Amino acid sequence: MTTTAASLRRELADTLAERGHLTDPVWRAAIENAPRELFLGPSFYRPSGTQWEPVHHDQLGVDEWLHLVYADTTWVTQVDGTDAADAPGPLAGRPTSSSTLPSLVVRMLELAGLRDGDKVLEIGTGTGYSTVVLCHRLGDKLVFSVEYDPGLAALAADRIHAAGFTPTLVTGDGLQGHKDGADYDAIVATCSVRSIPRSWLWQLRDGGTITTTISGWMLASGLIRLTMGEDGTATGRFTGDTIGYMLARPHERPPRPPVIRHPGTTRATLVDPNLIETWTGHFVAQLAAPSAELVSTSDSVILVDVATGSQAWTEPAGGGGWTVHQHGPLPLWDQVEGALATWKEAGAPDQSAFGMSVTDDTQTVWLGEPSGPSWHLPA
Numbered sequence: 001m002t003t004t005a006a007s008l009r010r011e012l013a014d015t016l017a018e019r020g021h022l023t024d025p026v027w028r029a030a031i032e033n034a035p036r037e038l039f040l041g042p043s044f045y046r047p048s049g050t051q052w053e054p055v056h057h058d059q060l061g062v063d064e065w066l067h068l069v070y071a072d073t074t075w076v077t078q079v080d081g082t083d084a085a086d087a088p089g090p091l092a093g094r095p096t097s098s099s100t101l102p103s104l105v106v107r108m109l110e111l112a113g114l115r116d117g118d119k120v121l122e123i124g125t126g127t128g129y130s131t132v133v134l135c136h137r138l139g140d141k142l143v144f145s146v147e148y149d150p151g152l153a154a155l156a157a158d159r160i161h162a163a164g165f166t167p168t169l170v171t172g173d174g175l176q177g178h179k180d181g182a183d184y185d186a187i188v189a190t191c192s193v194r195s196i197p198r199s200w201l202w203q204l205r206d207g208g209t210i211t212t213t214i215s216g217w218m219l220a221s222g223l224i225r226l227t228m229g230e231d232g233t234a235t236g237r238f239t240g241d242t243i244g245y246m247l248a249r250p251h252e253r254p255p256r257p258p259v260i261r262h263p264g265t266t267r268a269t270l271v272d273p274n275l276i277e278t279w280t281g282h283f284v285a286q287l288a289a290p291s292a293e294l295v296s297t298s299d300s301v302i303l304v305d306v307a308t309g310s311q312a313w314t315e316p317a318g319g320g321g322w323t324v325h326q327h328g329p330l331p332l333w334d335q336v337e338g339a340l341a342t343w344k345e346a347g348a349p350d351q352s353a354f355g356m357s358v359t360d361d362t363q364t365v366w367l368g369e370p371s372g373p374s375w376h377l378p379a
């Protein structure tokens with residue numbers, strides 16, 4: 001088993017290198033040594049239609065199990081708080097923890113630009129796999145990791161210790177950081193946030209970095225590395241990667257009000273609502289209406305604001321255009337349309353044209369330059 005797992009780890013490293021995800025030999029060594037089977041046993045979920053089907057180690061042959069474990073795939077390990085090992089059968093629901101696909105683990109860590117001697121705070125220990133990749137690279141004394149879910153945190157601690165490492169593991173809300181280990185050279189989040197928590201700014205050294213995905217209630221996502229300047233402003237540009245993580249639990253969406261297609265006030269749209277279905281258009285829409293959710297059908301874009309109950313929905317109009325109906329105190333479509341028009345006027349560039357500036361008081365995402373069009377992130 002050990003030989004097979006070791007050879008599958010080498011094959012995984014080769015695949016990640018061939019695809020350009022793994023460029024640095026020190027990270028390659030970490031991937032070749034981190035035993036993912038330890039972190040995925042005894043069970044994980046695989047998608048099955050609209051459900052999550054538990055896959056148990058003892059139901060599969062060793063070879064099949066290991067080939068799944070070393071696939072460059074995210075394996076969901078918890079759905080709505082139920083661990084795969086405890087699932088009575090396939091479940092419908094929302095993933096609440098997973099082992100992230102190894103190519104994304106190394107993409108984030110390479111992007112963070114970690115060097116020998118760096119002290120790093122990881123947010124979202126999850127299974128513990130990425131924590132152990134970090135320990136292989138930096139040594140466990142320099143690795144701190146926070147997990148919100150106490151059951152997952154305990155399981156991860158056992159597995160990380162079984163892999164031979166004793167980093168500082170914290171059970172709690174990673175949005176508070178971990179001040180006892182500060183100042184960090186880098187903070188890396190494996191869950192996404194709606195805005196950067198202040199504690200992360202306070203616990204980072206000057207010149208330190210925050211690598212995270214910025215997401216929100218429309219579930220659009222952007223990957224960014226921010227660098228802390230001497231004036232206390234963290235700035236950076238989005239990378240343009242089309243990847244996302246599950247939202248940090250305290251930033252999750254509240255329950256959505258029922259979708260009712262109110263006639264509301266009606267007009268023709270000025271931009272094509274389908275722009276919202278593109279990676280960057282989706283992100284722009286989320287910037288413009290941060291407390292709205294997006295519900296799409298084949299011929300309609302529906303926005304529902306969970307804070308005010310405001311709604312907007314589009315429908316095809318005769319002659320090839322679209323009509324929008326808006327209802328409630330927030331003119332959701334006006335907001336989204338204005339932002340989409342600004343982005344279109346700039347040539348509809350991909351996400352790497354956007355950047356972010358974060359201080360204690362304000363967080364803005366800008367287009368082009370910090371002085372360009374900008375949107376505030378929710379506090």
Ligand SMILES: C[S@@+](CC[C@H](N)C(=O)[O-])C[C@H]1O[C@@H](n2cnc3c(N)ncnc32)[C@H](O)[C@@H]1O
Pocket residue numbers: 096097098099100105123124125126127128129130131146147148149152172173174175190191245246247248249250
């Ligand atoms: C995508 S998984 C992490 C993957 C993990 N790094 C791995 O390699 O297995 C995201 C994790 O973030 C955790 N999480 C969510 N919100 C959190 C928070 N506020 N603080 C710490 N952990 C959080 C979830 O419970 C989940 O385990």
